[in-house]
Amino acid sequence: ESQLNPNYNFENFIEGDSNRLARSASMAVSNKPGGTSFNPLLIYGGVGLGKTHLGQAIGVRIKERYPEKTVLYISAEKFTQQFIDSVKANTRNDFIHFYQMIDVLIVDDVQFLSGKSGTQDVFFHIFNHLHQNGKQVILTSDKAPVDMQDIEQRLLSRFKWGLSAELVAPDFETRVSILQSKMFRDGVEIPEEIVEYIAKNIKTNVRELEGVLISLIAQASFNRKEFTLSLTKQIVDKFVKNTKKEVSIDYIQKVVSKYFEMDVTTLQSKTRKRHIVQARQLAMYFAKRMTKASLASIGSQIGSRDHATVLHACKTVDNLTETDKQFRKYVDELTKKLTF
Ligand code: ADP
Ligand code: MG
Incomplete structure (x- = not known):
């Protein structure tokens, strides 16, 4: 295989x-x-x-x-x-x-x-x-x-x-060519104005470019509608909103605290209680995975810790996800909550 x-x-x-x-x-x-x-x-x-x-x-x-x-x-x-x-x-x-x-x-x-x-x-x-x-x-x-x-x-x-x-992210002309080649493959014709609207608004991810196109084709054919600019705008809006919901370290801390039913201040506190330490380590782990922040900056935002603590947290989470089923479940569920 x-x-x-x-x-x-x-x-x-x-x-x-x-x-x-x-x-x-x-x-x-x-x-x-x-x-x-x-x-x-x-x-x-x-x-x-x-x-x-x-x-x-x-x-x-x-x-x-x-x-x-x-x-x-x-x-x-x-x-x-x-x-x-x-x-x-x-x-x-x-x-x-x-x-x-x-x-x-x-x-x-x-x-x-x-x-x-x-x-x-x-x-x-x-x-x-x-x-x-x-x-x-x-x-x-x-x-x-x-x-x-x-x-x-x-x-x-x-x-x-x-x-x-x-x-790197494709420029406007390349985005238009990508859309056109997918349209050609699917045998659909879409007005230039609409193709350009999509290419202008979806900039950083080719998968999203395809997603908008697929959605548009599906909705237009399902409703026997024309490819209109207003339908396109609706679809593009949905995608753009999703990407704009950028994950911040604050947001990660909120989601993780809520998941473990504790306050953000508890998550950041100096306590060594195991479930709180784990929640904090998970927050650090997701901050490293989902943001561009440095280890030092993650540490300072999650309870004033240093970069070595964050590094250790990431390693611990990695190890536990490999060995501990329950922990793996936490990671999976939190990943879902943080990405949708
Ligand atoms: P990555 O692995 O970097 O996350 P993928 O290879 O899965 O991205 O690409 C996402 C989607 O975009 C795929 O469906 C892929 O075919 C399409 N894609 C990306 N770049 C191009 C390109 N230059 N031309 C045509 N399709 C592309
Ligand atoms: Mg890939």
Whole structure:
């Protein structure tokens, strides 16, 4: 099972200034896997900018050109889960051997490995084996290597060996082209004025761009309506409101306190009571995951703690989510509350 999805390919990936380097490096790697200096190729950037699409497109293209090669696409999260399972089942060596046999390994969202030292360790060994044998590794991440936290130095330095290419938000023309190509694929025609309205208002996330288009097509056909500007505005408004509901550290503290039925002041207090400490650690963990604030700034806003305390909180939460089912449930439920 290669986990490749042929719907993500280079043909339907629209080129623009925002992705030119990442796209051309991806194509170079697809044409000569393991044979360029782009090894590993690391593609990084924000949510919905095409990291998974490009990672998949590389795999799909290599499989077309080199059917004999073993290509595997996997999310870092799934990789972690497989590793944990293999440890439990006493099949750690099989796990490692399986990965060492692969010709092209694509690991999506490597930031997920942060704080997971056991998984990082095994990945380090797999990476070295593949690299030494001229096999191609492709990584994606929501951060540049310099900004990755809780990833071991030796692994980070490997990430920087090849090429790191950033994906940024597409400019207006590229957003219009992306919309047009999706319309063409779906065989719908939408007035230019409406396409431009969408492109003007949805700026930072291609997935949202698609979301508006899908919604618009669905609603227009369901109601047998024309594609009107007023319907478009309604839909765009919904999306824009969602993104504007930016998560602040204050908001995170409110949601976490409410979830554990305590006041924000209790959550920030100096007490060592276990359930309060846990709530505070969770607030710090989400602040790090969902905001751009530094560890020091998170610490000062959540009960005047220092950056080391925040770092420790993040590690503790990571460890507990891996080992403690109840705790995992807290994290999952809080994630839902914070993201909707
Ligand atoms: P990420 O992994 O960075 O969060 P994805 O790769 O899942 O983002 O992309 C989000 C959606 O936007 C996907 O459906 C993808 O096909 C689409 N997309 C992103 N960039 C482009 C592009 N340049 N051209 C066409 N579609 C794109
Ligand atoms: Mg992705």
